[in-house]
Amino acid sequence: MSDLLERLRERGWRLTAQRRVVAEVLDGDHVHLTADEVHARAARRLPEISRATVYNTLRELVHRGEVLEVSTDGRAKRYDPNAHRPHHHLLCSRCGSMRDVRPTGDLLADLPPSQSFGFTVSEVEVTYRGVCPDCAG
Amino acid sequence: MSDLLERLRERGWRLTAQRRVVAEVLDGDHVHLTADEVHARAARRLPEISRATVYNTLRELVHRGEVLEVSTDGRAKRYDPNAHRPHHHLLCSRCGSMRDVRPTGDLLADLPPSQSFGFTVSEVEVTYRGVCPDCAG
DNA sequence: CCTTGCTTTAGATCCTGTCCAAGGTAGGGT
DNA sequence: ACCCTACCTTGGACAGGATCTAAAGCAAGG
CATH class of the missing domain: 1.10.10.10 (Winged helix-like DNA-binding domain superfamily/Winged helix DNA-binding domain)
Incomplete structure (x- = not known):
C-alpha cells in the first residue's frame, strides 16, 4: 500500500x-x-x-x-483495498461479514444483447449471500 | 396485484x-x-x-x-413487485434507474465449493451497471 | 523559509429508515 | 347490525450513515 x-x-x-x-x-x-x-x-x-x-x-x-x-x-x-484483482463478494446475511470470491465463467457475457435495453453495460457485480460459519448453528 | x-x-x-x-x-x-x-x-x-x-x-x-x-x-x-419470476438488475450509474434482466447460465453453480469459506450459500444477486439511453450523450 | 492553495477539522445538516405512544378500525363474535 | 379487541395507522421524535461548511492548518514548490 x-x-x-x-x-x-x-x-x-x-x-x-x-x-x-x-x-x-x-x-x-x-x-x-x-x-x-x-x-x-x-x-x-x-x-x-x-x-x-x-x-x-x-x-x-x-x-x-x-x-x-x-x-x-x-x-x-x-x-x-483489493481493487486491482477483479473479484466478487460473499456476504453473511446475519452479521454482514464478507469474503472475496472468484466465480468461474464470464458473467458479462451472460447478459444477452436483447436484455440490454439500450444501456452501455460496463460492469457486473455479483453478491452471494449466505450464513457464515460463525453465525451458523 | x-x-x-x-x-x-x-x-x-x-x-x-x-x-x-x-x-x-x-x-x-x-x-x-x-x-x-x-x-x-x-x-x-x-x-x-x-x-x-x-x-x-x-x-x-x-x-x-x-x-x-x-x-x-x-x-x-x-x-x-416482480418477485415471483427470478431475475436480476441493470442499473444506470448516472440516474439510478433500473431494468429487469434475465442472464443465461446458472450463477449459483459458478461459485466453486473451494470459494465458499464455510458459508451456507443460498442466494446470488447480479447487478449489471452501465449508462441508460436517457443519460447517454 | 515563505506563500499558496490544497487539507483537515468540528459541527451542522441531510437523507433514509425505524421507533414510539396515542388514536383508529377491520372483521370475527354475538 | 353492532361491539370488541387486537392489529393498524399516524406524526413526530430519533438514529445511523454520509456529506457539507467555514475556519484553521500544513505540504511542498519557488
Whole structure:
C-alpha cells in the first residue's frame, strides 16, 4: 500500500499523515472495513483524525480506482483495498461479514444483447449471500 | 396485484385502504420505486397516508416474499413487485434507474465449493451497471 | 523559509429508515 | 347490525450513515 501513496503523490496528491494512516489501515486480504471502522483504527495511530477526513480520503481512493466500495443492503458501505484483482463478494446475511470470491465463467457475457435495453453495460457485480460459519448453528 | 391482497388476507393480513393503495402503486413491469416514491404515489389516492405505514407495508411485503427489495449503492432502496419470476438488475450509474434482466447460465453453480469459506450459500444477486439511453450523450 | 492553495477539522445538516405512544378500525363474535 | 379487541395507522421524535461548511492548518514548490 506504500506504493499506492507514492503513485498518488506523483499524480498530484498531497501526502499527509491522515492519508498515510488510512492507507495503512486498508491493507491485507479479505479486508472490508466500514468507514467508521477505518476511522476507529486510524485513530489508534493518529488520535485527532476526523471522520470527515476518513470519508474524504475513502471517497478519493474509490474515485481513483484504488479502493472498491461495496454496499451491503442498507448497512454501512465497506471498503475493499483489493481493487486491482477483479473479484466478487460473499456476504453473511446475519452479521454482514464478507469474503472475496472468484466465480468461474464470464458473467458479462451472460447478459444477452436483447436484455440490454439500450444501456452501455460496463460492469457486473455479483453478491452471494449466505450464513457464515460463525453465525451458523 | 389484487390476487396478492386476497392471498395475504387469507393468511391473516388485515386489509386496509393504505395497504390496498400501496399494492396498487406497486404494479407493473420494470417497476422499481423507492419508498418515498411509493409514498408520493400512494398519497395521490389517499392523501393522509403516512410514511411510516408505507415503510411498514413494504417491509411486510418483502418479508412475505411478495416484493423484492433492491439496494442500489447507498441510494434509497427500491421495491420490485416482480418477485415471483427470478431475475436480476441493470442499473444506470448516472440516474439510478433500473431494468429487469434475465442472464443465461446458472450463477449459483459458478461459485466453486473451494470459494465458499464455510458459508451456507443460498442466494446470488447480479447487478449489471452501465449508462441508460436517457443519460447517454 | 515563505506563500499558496490544497487539507483537515468540528459541527451542522441531510437523507433514509425505524421507533414510539396515542388514536383508529377491520372483521370475527354475538 | 353492532361491539370488541387486537392489529393498524399516524406524526413526530430519533438514529445511523454520509456529506457539507467555514475556519484553521500544513505540504511542498519557488
